[in-house]
Amino acid sequence: MRVILAPMEGVVDHLMRDLLTAQGGFDLCVTEFLRVVDQLYPERSFFKICPELANGAKTPSGVPVRIQLLGQSPEWLAENAARAVALGSPGIDLNFGCPAKTVNRNKGGSVLLKEPETLYAIIREVRQAVPAHQPVTAKIRLGYDDTSLMLENARAIEAAGATELAVHARTKRDGYRPPAYWEQIALIRSEIGLNVIANGEIWSSDDAKRCQAVSGSTDLMIGRGALACPSLAAAIKGLAPKAPWEAVQALLKRYSQFEIRGDKGLYYPNRLKQWLQFLRLQYPEAEALFQKVRTLSDKEAMLESINP
Numbered sequence: 545m546r547v548i549l550a551p552m553e554g555v556v557d558h559l560m561r562d563l564l565t566a567q568g569g570f571d572l573c574v575t576e577f578l579r580v581v582d583q584l585y586p587e588r589s590f591f592k593i594c595p596e597l598a599n600g601a602k603t604p605s606g607v608p609v610r611i612q613l614l615g616q617s618p619e620w621l622a623e624n625a626a627r628a629v630a631l632g633s634p635g636i637d638l639n640f641g642c643p644a645k646t647v648n649r650n651k652g653g654s655v656l657l658k659e660p661e662t663l664y665a666i667i668r669e670v671r672q673a674v675p676a677h678q679p680v681t682a683k684i685r686l687g688y689d690d691t692s693l694m695l696e697n698a699r700a701i702e703a704a705g706a707t708e709l710a711v712h713a714r715t716k717r718d719g720y721r722p723p724a725y726w727e728q729i730a731l732i733r734s735e736i737g738l739n740v741i742a743n744g745e746i747w748s749s750d751d752a753k754r755c756q757a758v759s760g761s762t763d764l765m766i767g768r769g770a771l772a773c774p775s776l777a778a779a780i781k782g783l784a785p786k787a788p789w790e791a792v793q794a795l796l797k798r799y800s801q802f803e804i805r806g807d808k809g810l811y812y813p814n815r816l817k818q819w820l821q822f823l824r825l826q827y828p829e830a831e832a833l834f835q836k837v838r839t840l841s842d843k844e845a846m847l848e849s850i851n852p
C-alpha cells in the first residue's frame with residue numbers, strides 16, 4: 545500500500561510537508577499547483593513551490609515530492625513539465641480537479657472534466673515532453689456537474705499514456721461535502737488498466753480500510769485527514785497508533801519555529817489558526833487552543849498561547 549499526501553494549495557507547503565512526512569507512513573507528496581497559462585516559468589518559480597528541489601526533491605525525512613501543474617494549454621504545460629522534471633521533480637502531476645472559480649474561468653482544473661479530448665491532448669503532450677521513465681500522473685474528480693463523462697475521461701487519460709490516476713471521489717458540484725463516492729472509483733477501475741489512487745473523506749484507519757474495500761484501490765491519498773491527525777498515514781499502515789495531543793502540541797511548536805523563521809512569518813497567525821481548525825476535528829485540546837487564539841493576530845501573543 546502507498547499513502548500519498550494530497551496537494552492542498554495555501555495549506556500544505558514545504559513546511560507542512562516536512563512536519564507531516566516526519567510522522568512516517570507517507571510514500572509521496574504532491575505540491576500545491578503551479579498555474580500555467582502561456583509562459584515557461586523561470587527556475588525560481590519551481591523552487592518556490594517546491595523548495596525540496598534543492599534536496600533532491602525529497603522532504604527532510606526522505607519522501608519524494610512531485611510538482612503539480614494546472615492549466616489548459618498542452619504545449620505550455622509540456623514545456624513547464626519538462627523543466628520541472630529537469631530540475632529534479634520525480635515526474636509530474638496534472639490537476640484536473642480544482643474547483644476554484646478563477647481557475648475554471650481560465651479553463652484549468654475541474655472544468656476540463658467536461659472535455660475528455662482536452663485531457664487527452666494535455667496528457668499526451670506532457671507525456672512526450674517528459675522522459676519515459678518519469679511518471680506523468682493525473683488527479684481528477686468524478687466529473688464537473690455530474691458523472692456522465694467519468695469513464696470517458698478515465699479512458700482518455702489512460703489512452704494518452706498517463707502512469708496512474710488519483711481520483712477525488714466527488715464531482716466539482718459536490719465541492720467538499722461528504723460523502724465521497726468511493727464506489728465510483730471501483731467503476732473507473734473496472735474500465736481502465738491504470739493504477740487508481742483513491743482520495744476523499746479518509747479521516748481514520750477505519751475509513752482507509754472501508755475506502756480500500758469499496759473502491760478496490762490499495763493506494764490512498766489523504767489531505768484534510770492528515771492535517772486533522774498528523775499521524776494518520778502511519779496509523780493507516782499500522783506503523784504507529786494515533787499520536788497523543790502532547791506529540792501534536794510539539795508539532796505546533798515546531799511549526800511555529802518554522803513559520804517565524806521562514807518568509808511566511810507574517811502569515812503565521814492565520815496559518816496556525818487554519819491548522820488548528822483541522823486539528824480540532826480530532827483533538828478536543830486543539831478546539832480549546834483555537835478558542836484561545838482565534839481573536840489574536842499578534843505573533844508573539846500566539847506563541848505565548850502555544851507555550852504557556
Ligand SMILES: Cc1cc2nc3c(=O)[nH]c(=O)nc-3n(C[C@H](O)[C@H](O)[C@H](O)COP(=O)(O)O)c2cc1C
Pocket residue numbers: 550551552553554555575576577612639640641642683712720743744745746765766767768769
Ligand atoms: C484547502 C484545499 C486546497 C487544495 N488544493 C489542491 C491543489 O492544489 N491541487 C489539487 O489537486 N487538489 C487540491 N485540493 C484537493 C485535495 O488534494 C483533495 O483531493 C481533497 O481535499 C479531498 O481529499 P481529503 O478528503 O483527503 O481532504 C485541495 C483541497 C483543499 C481543502
